Amino acid sequence: MIIAIDGPAASGKGTVAKRIAVHYGLRHLDTGALYRAVARDTLAQGGELADSSAAAAAASRLDVATLDDPVLRTAGLGEAASVVARHPEVRAVLLAYQREFVRIPPGAVIDGRDIGTVICPNADVKLFVTATPEERAHRRFLELQAAGAAIAEAEVLADIRDRDQRDMTRTTAPLRQAEDAALLDTTNLDIDAAFRAAIDLVEAAMGNAGRAD
Ligand SMILES: Nc1ncnc2c1ncn2[C@@H]1O[C@H](COP(=O)(O)OP(=O)(O)OP(=O)(O)O)[C@@H](O)[C@H]1O
Ligand SMILES: Nc1ccn([C@@H]2O[C@H](COP(=O)(O)O)[C@@H](O)[C@H]2O)c(=O)n1
Numbered sequence: 001m002i003i004a005i006d007g008p009a010a011s012g013k014g015t016v017a018k019r020i021a022v023h024y025g026l027r028h029l030d031t032g033a034l035y036r037a038v039a040r041d042t043l044a045q046g047g048e049l050a051d052s053s054a055a056a057a058a059a060s061r062l063d064v065a066t067l068d069d070p071v072l073r074t075a076g077l078g079e080a081a082s083v084v085a086r087h088p089e090v091r092a093v094l095l096a097y098q099r100e101f102v103r104i105p106p107g108a109v110i111d112g113r114d115i116g117t118v119i120c121p122n123a124d125v126k127l128f129v130t131a132t133p134e135e136r137a138h139r140r141f142l143e144l145q146a147a148g149a150a151i152a153e154a155e156v157l158a159d160i161r162d163r164d165q166r167d168m169t170r171t172t173a174p175l176r177q178a179e180d181a182a183l184l185d186t187t188n189l190d191i192d193a194a195f196r197a198a199i200d201l202v203e204a205a206m207g208n209a210g211r212a213d
Pocket of ligand 2: 009010031032033035036078081082083085111112113114115163167
């Protein structure tokens with residue numbers, strides 16, 4: 001089974017994806033970490049984020065064992081990831097890894113920006129998780145603050161708006177809801193409520209009537 005989850009930054013898609021994966025005993029892939037790692041490596045190798053050749057070279061050499069590097073969660077690498085993510089050459093290299101990941105039985109829960117539209121257009125279930133920019137900025141601010149980052153909430157909101165704009169307007173694989181994806185707005189839902197709503201949508205898409213609780 002393949003469950004594809006897309007949505008903008010800090011909408012809660014990764015949190016929901018991880019819990020759905022545990023619930024159904026599936027593997028989980030956070031594809032944002034791939035782009036963050038490519039940005040990290042491009043810079044570490046002395047390249048420019050805007051240089052598609054340097055970024056594609058970093059993508060081809062990517063060591064997926066480094067995807068749990070805590071530095072990937074910093075605000076700067078979120079922004080940097082959205083720059084390398086604009087290069088079609090980078091996306092082509094990462095597409096192969098993502099398709100291979102979901103192909104392994106029993107399937108996977110995979111979250112990102114273009115999963116339902118490009119990576120897994122035939123996924124069994126597609127969700128599009130969203131929330132208002134203000135709510136997303138607040139959540140990301142709390143997360144960064146807990147990690148010890150000194151950043152103002154207004155700055156986080158400005159970053160989120162910039163990133164939304166870049167992700168939605170790029171030519172290759174822009175962020176958008178797939179026509180057959182179910183919408184989950186988590187603005188007024190806490191994590192448990194968002195998870196239960198997500199399970200209801202997954203079960204409905206599979207033709208079942210079960211609940212998470
Ligand atoms: N429904 C919710 N209510 C409150 N906080 C939430 C909710 N869902 C997630 N969070 C928190 O918001 C932050 C962002 O969530 P998460 O990382 O799941 O978002 P995301 O969409 O995967 O973000 P990104 O695309 O940037 O990786 C985390 O700190 C998470 O704990
Ligand atoms: N499938 C994807 C996933 C991510 N991106 C880009 O990476 C940036 C960081 O992603 P996070 O989910 O970790 O916030 C994101 O802003 C996108 O530019 C992507 O293009 N496709």
